[in-house]
Amino acid sequence: MILYILCFILFLVGLYGVITRRNVIKIVLGICIMEYSMNLLLVLIGYVEGGIAPIVVKGVEDTNFVDPLPQAMVLTVIVIGLATTAMLLAIAIRVYKKHGTFDIREIKNLKG
Amino acid sequence: MEVLLAIIIILMIAGSIYTLHARDLLSAVISYGITGFGLVICFLLLRAPDLAIAQIVVEIITLIIMIAVIRISVREDLTERSTIRVAGVRYINMRSVSFFVAGIVFMAALLFFFIQATALLDPFGVHSIRMAAAYMEQGAGLTGSANLVAGVLFDFRAYDTLGEATILITAVIGILTVLRLKGRK
Amino acid sequence: MERGMTSIVKTTTRLICGVVFIFGLYLIVHGHLSPGGGFAGGTVMAGAFILLVLAFGDDIRHLRIIEEGSSTLENLAILLFLLLGVSGMAIGAGVFFGNYLETGQAGDLLSAGIIPVGNILIGIEVAAALFTVFLAFVIFKEEEQ
Numbered sequence: 208m209i210l211y212i213l214c215f216i217l218f219l220v221g222l223y224g225v226i227t228r229r230n231v232i233k234i235v236l237g238i239c240i241m242e243y244s245m246n247l248l249l250v251l252i253g254y255v256e257g258g259i260a261p262i263v264v265k266g267v268e269d270t271n272f273v274d275p276l277p278q279a280m281v282l283t284v285i286v287i288g289l290a291t292t293a294m295l296l297a298i299a300i301r302v303y304k305k306h307g308t309f310d311i312r313e314i315k316n317l318k319g
Numbered sequence: 320m321e322v323l324l325a326i327i328i329i330l331m332i333a334g335s336i337y338t339l340h341a342r343d344l345l346s347a348v349i350s351y352g353i354t355g356f357g358l359v360i361c362f363l364l365l366r367a368p369d370l371a372i373a374q375i376v377v378e379i380i381t382l383i384i385m386i387a388v389i390r391i392s393v394r395e396d397l398t399e400r401s402t403i404r405v406a407g408v409r410y411i412n413m414r415s416v417s418f419f420v421a422g423i424v425f426m427a428a429l430l431f432f433f434i435q436a437t438a439l440l441d442p443f444g445v446h447s448i449r450m451a452a453a454y455m456e457q458g459a460g461l462t463g464s465a466n467l468v469a470g471v472l473f474d475f476r477a478y479d480t481l482g483e484a485t486i487l488i489t490a491v492i493g494i495l496t497v498l499r500l501k502g503r504k
Numbered sequence: 505m506e507r508g509m510t511s512i513v514k515t516t517t518r519l520i521c522g523v524v525f526i527f528g529l530y531l532i533v534h535g536h537l538s539p540g541g542g543f544a545g546g547t548v549m550a551g552a553f554i555l556l557v558l559a560f561g562d563d564i565r566h567l568r569i570i571e572e573g574s575s576t577l578e579n580l581a582i583l584l585f586l587l588l589g590v591s592g593m594a595i596g597a598g599v600f601f602g603n604y605l606e607t608g609q610a611g612d613l614l615s616a617g618i619i620p621v622g623n624i625l626i627g628i629e630v631a632a633a634l635f636t637v638f639l640a641f642v643i644f645k646e647e648e649q
Contacts, residue, residue, distance in 0.1 A: 210321060210443050213328040215433050219426045220332055224339040227418045233339055236351055240335045243358050250365050256444030260366045261467035262539060263459040273366045275467040276451040279476060282369055282468065282543050283483035286630060289377045290490035293637045296388045297497045303392045368539035376547040380554065380634060387641050391648065462603065464536035464616035473622040477601035481589060484582050484626065487633045491578065494637055498644045
């Protein structure tokens with residue numbers, strides 16, 4: 208139970224970064240931290256006490272597996288997370304080239 | 320097991336708090352690696368080897384791209400002040416302090432609601448997903464693959480894999496367009 | 505100016521990048537027998553190519569040609585994956601992504617229906633996508649200078 212709460216505290220640290228930081232790179236880092244914490248929470252829910260990795264080995268029968276469904280879902284999310292992080296960073300570089308700063312309070316002109 | 324995982328998650332929290340408060344952007348990116356590699360160890364402890372392999376390579380590629388971004392912009396410093404010096408007297412910067420306090424209050428409210436919502440979950444280690452019981456028992460027989468995760472991904476849930484590939488393509492097209500590599504010249 | 509990194513890095517890269525590529529290929533092909541699969545193996549293969557570009561560097565015209573080829577390969581792989589699913593509708597049980605090749609014994613190399621084919625296609629797609637993303641950033645950086 209305490210593990211779920213610790214995982215959510217990691218999510219809240221990322222959320223704090225998105226809310227209160229001024230630098231665009233720090234905001235992107237906060238979003239990535241939120242993503243990691245949610246991956247961890249999904250795999251934590253699927254864990255079975257004393258289970259082994261979900262690979263069927265010949266000769267060993269009737270074993271206690273860890274749940275494979277959250278692992279399959281999180282596996283795709285990890286690779287998608289890299290693509291969306293790269294997209295956020297590309298937008299951040301574009302903003303820097305146009306306005307000369309990473310500060311979100313200086314970027315008021317959203318046209319063009 | 321729980322104690323070990325709790326220690327590693329506390330290390331990840333400490334690393335991420337330093338990441339968001341670092342004065343230097345390069346230090347922030349490097350200490351972001353603490354969170355990523357701590358996650359790899361957590362995945363290994365939770366018996367998920369596929370995830371650990373994918374996460375370690377993805378984390379390294381993320382670090383490379385972030386360092387490339389910082390080197391393009393050559394911006395290494397960030398200034399955030401909590402006190403302002405006006406005419407020699409230190410005043411408290413009300414804007415940043417009020418953001419901080421509002422953020423803490425909002426996060427405390429979210430934490431309270433989360434504790435209420437997950438009080439009904441089974442404790443850590445008890446299998447609480449109904450659907451996957453059938454996957455665990457009959458997965459190897461029905462799909463014929465020894466790796467149950469690959470069997471779930473490509474046989475029972477192949478539509479989700481198609482959706483993931485579509486998101487990957489769309490994100491790559493987005494990056495190529497934003498960086499002006501394709502499109503109208 | 506010498507392109508790329510120092511000669512120690514270049515020599516080590518010449519020795520290692522082939523091993524990393526073969527390891528990624530092993531993870532993809534044995535995805536239904538041991539931990540790995542399309543996604544993990546695909547990212548490792550992308551890592552091999554990224555290592556090559558980082559260590560040796562290149563001029564921008566050559567990088568643009570490589571990036572076009574990698575982007576084409578990625579789109580081709582996802583198209584073949586979609587056709588694999590549609591072919592499940594034509595043959596066998598008649599459902600989208602139906603498993604119509606024969607599923608042998610769990611634990612053999614030739615088993616589990618369309619899962620090895622799906623692994624290979626997704627592995628190529630993920631490797632090409634991550635390599636294209638990396639090349640886009642490198643080309644952008646080289647263009648500014």
